Amino acid sequence: MSNQPEAPEKGKDFVRQIIDKDLETGKYGDRVQTRFPPEPNGYLHIGHAKSICLNFGIAEDYNGRCNLRFDDTNPVKEDTEYVDSIKEDVHWLGFDWKENEFFASDYFERFYAVAELFIRAGKAYVDDLSAEEIREYRGTLKEPGKNSPYRDRTPEENLELFRKMRDGDFGDGERVLRAKIDMAAPNVVLRDPTLYRIKHADHHRTGDAWCIYPMYDFAHCLSDYFEGITHSICTLEFENNRPLYDWVLDALIECIGSGACGDDTTAVTGGGATPQERPYQYEFARLNISGTVLSKRKLIQLVQEGHVDGWDDPRMPTISGFRRRGYTPESIRDFCDRIGVAKADSMVDFALLEHCVRQDLNERAPRYLGVLHPVKLIIENYPEDQEDVFEMPLHPEDESVGTRKVPFCRELYIERADFMEDAPKKFFRMSVGREVRLRFAYYVTCTGFEKDAEGNITEIRATYDPATKGGWSDDGRKVKGTMHWVSARHAAKAEVRLYDRLFTEENPGNPGGDKTFLDCINPDSKEVRTECWVEPALADMQPGTHFQFERTGYFIADAKDHKPGDKLVFNRTATLRDSWAKIAKKG
Ligand code: ATP
Ligand code: MG
Numbered sequence: 001m002s003n004q005p006e007a008p009e010k011g012k013d014f015v016r017q018i019i020d021k022d023l024e025t026g027k028y029g030d031r032v033q034t035r036f037p038p039e040p041n042g043y044l045h046i047g048h049a050k051s052i053c054l055n056f057g058i059a060e061d062y063n064g065r066c067n068l069r070f071d072d073t074n075p076v077k078e079d080t081e082y083v084d085s086i087k088e089d090v091h092w093l094g095f096d097w098k099e100n101e102f103f104a105s106d107y108f109e110r111f112y113a114v115a116e117l118f119i120r121a122g123k124a125y126v127d128d129l130s131a132e133e134i135r136e137y138r139g140t141l142k143e144p145g146k147n148s149p150y151r152d153r154t155p156e157e158n159l160e161l162f163r164k165m166r167d168g169d170f171g172d173g174e175r176v177l178r179a180k181i182d183m184a185a186p187n188v189v190l191r192d193p194t195l196y197r198i199k200h201a202d203h204h205r206t207g208d209a210w211c212i213y214p215m216y217d218f219a220h221c222l223s224d225y226f227e228g229i230t231h232s233i234c235t236l237e238f239e240n241n242r243p244l245y246d247w248v249l250d251a252l253i254e255c256i257g258s259g260a261c262g263d264d265t266t267a268v269t270g271g272g273a274t275p276q277e278r279p280y281q282y283e284f285a286r287l288n289i290s291g292t293v294l295s296k297r298k299l300i301q302l303v304q305e306g307h308v309d310g311w312d313d314p315r316m317p318t319i320s321g322f323r324r325r326g327y328t329p330e331s332i333r334d335f336c337d338r339i340g341v342a343k344a345d346s347m348v349d350f351a352l353l354e355h356c357v358r359q360d361l362n363e364r365a366p367r368y369l370g371v372l373h374p375v376k377l378i379i380e381n382y383p384e385d386q387e388d389v390f391e392m393p394l395h396p397e398d399e400s401v402g403t404r405k406v407p408f409c410r411e412l413y414i415e416r417a418d419f420m421e422d423a424p425k426k427f428f429r430m431s432v433g434r435e436v437r438l439r440f441a442y443y444v445t446c447t448g449f450e451k452d453a454e455g456n457i458t459e460i461r462a463t464y465d466p467a468t469k470g471g472w473s474d475d476g477r478k479v480k481g482t483m484h485w486v487s488a489r490h491a492a493k494a495e496v497r498l499y500d501r502l503f504t505e506e507n508p509g510n511p512g513g514d515k516t517f518l519d520c521i522n523p524d525s526k527e528v529r530t531e532c533w534v535e536p537a538l539a540d541m542q543p544g545t546h547f548q549f550e551r552t553g554y555f556i557a558d559a560k561d562h563k564p565g566d567k568l569v570f571n572r573t574a575t576l577r578d579s580w581a582k583i584a585k586k587g
Helices: 014-027 046-061 080-093 102-122 130-137 155-167 216-227 235-255 296-304 319-326 329-338 350-364 536-540 579-586
Strands: 027-030 033-036 063-071 101-105 125-126 175-181 196-198 213-215 231-235 282-286 287-289 346-348 375-381 389-392 403-408 409-415 435-438 443-452 457-465 494-499 526-534 546-549 555-556 570-573
Touching: 014 027, 014 046, 014 231, 033 216, 033 231, 046 063, 046 080, 046 231, 046 287, 046 319, 046 329, 063 080, 063 526, 080 319, 080 329, 101 102, 101 216, 101 435, 102 125, 102 155, 102 175, 102 196, 102 213, 102 235, 125 155, 125 287, 125 409, 155 196, 155 555, 175 235, 196 216, 216 231, 216 235, 231 235, 235 282, 319 570, 329 350, 346 350, 350 546, 350 555, 350 570, 375 526, 403 536, 494 536
Parallel strands: 033 063, 063 101, 231 282, 287 346, 375 457, 494 570
Antiparallel strands: 125 175, 175 196, 196 213, 375 409, 389 403, 435 443, 443 457, 494 526, 546 555, 555 570
16 A cells, blocks of 8 residues: 555546447447445445545446445345435535436345246255354365355255245244355355345335345346446455356356246346346445545444544544535545546545645635634724724635625734734734734734733733724835734624544554554544634524635534524634645655
């Protein structure tokens, strides 16, 4: 694994190159059909976004289609909550499967029919060995496996037993249906893999209709075939399973060819393609990102054990977490474009993802003033009953975004960090005797401050220069520092949630030693500041609005807790400091 993300690919990725070739030879006519096949056993994460962008992106590029197929063949861990969240996330990313929404569970009857075909053709058998015995018989990478004593049952006997399996005559794990391939195959996957197992469990869509469920390697390729998929794109860990993918489809096509399905083959092929137009599997490198985990099992653990506030916690690497954090779909798609599609695993720096969201928000997020760690600033020579209203641009580079009105009065809030008692020379912010610019307002000169008994600064005092209205002067005066502020009289109170990395390690999934990923959780990943003051224009902001607090970072009005005109809650999406630019320069 290399540490550097790959340079943006020039030209086409290897999957698109394969598709180009297939179009040239007319392998599928002019059809290009992909699918995104999530198992509804958790929320989607940023790794899934890579697969979504690839599969739906190909469909867009080639005027083809991409199915959304729920790979729901394992009843125990799946749930409709996950189905709904997956649909929401794919739509949010900007992709549309139109009417092409499928569930592998809708094919249960057809999978079963194929299994019976295989039994009749002597390609599958019912095995009575226990799971443990099957493991022992399988052999190792160095040693071949042994045939099960049940391997030579007749098709009639197998058919009868398989039907009993379906009828619920056996308990979980008492029997399995296995493909009859080769117990000495160098590839362990081909040593008579299990096709069906018994599981007396209710399924979220089929209820108690079934007590046998097909295995991934059997169901996935058949689903692809039924739907007329041309290019079945998956991640590298399925490379060893590809020969099995091919075996199942070749076996089925052989059955069809031998007339075993009768004249009408559409019950098996789905009628979308000729039997010969079978899909092929291609593997690409999964996405790994530094500083986080992208394993559903671990993400589920974070949620269920309460280490985070649910699947859409803004610190989670889930799509819903990024959405709530304030990432835009455009920034995630841009990220997926930049990392490219390759055949070798790599680790992508989280900073690249942050860079993408900063770039996007820099272009379109309106600017506002907000003080997160407030201290009062009193303008001594500004009359108590006076007010100014400054019209400030919402975007420094784009006039078309418009302006907003920001009131000014004698008492303001500024950031604590913008004042220093004993300031070094290069501190260009506020300190007694120094002059600074209040953004778009006036030049002010600090005259003094007050402290409480503990030594905390409670109030800063200054005088303003009325001739610098609007925040500038052409008399040649040098004022280096510009600070943001809000009017204490007009400001709205807000809760601001400052998020940081969820993990302290670069590779929390594999931290080494006795540590687990839970030991790597960053205890300071969430800071909630309830006493923030923001300019009044933000009071009516709608949930889900992106914006920038000048000098501070990009934020979003929280989708769940922010109530316009009532309770203001803002999540920090990213700070303004871009660490990616530095990393990229170092190369
Ligand atoms: P598991 O199978 O362990 O539950 P999974 O992450 O593979 O987890 P799926 O729902 O099966 O989850 O994934 C749906 C699709 O997304 C698959 O085609 C899978 O290859 C792809 N995918 C999953 N994780 C990543 C990743 N990190 N990078 C790229 N693609 C991924
Ligand atoms: Mg999977």
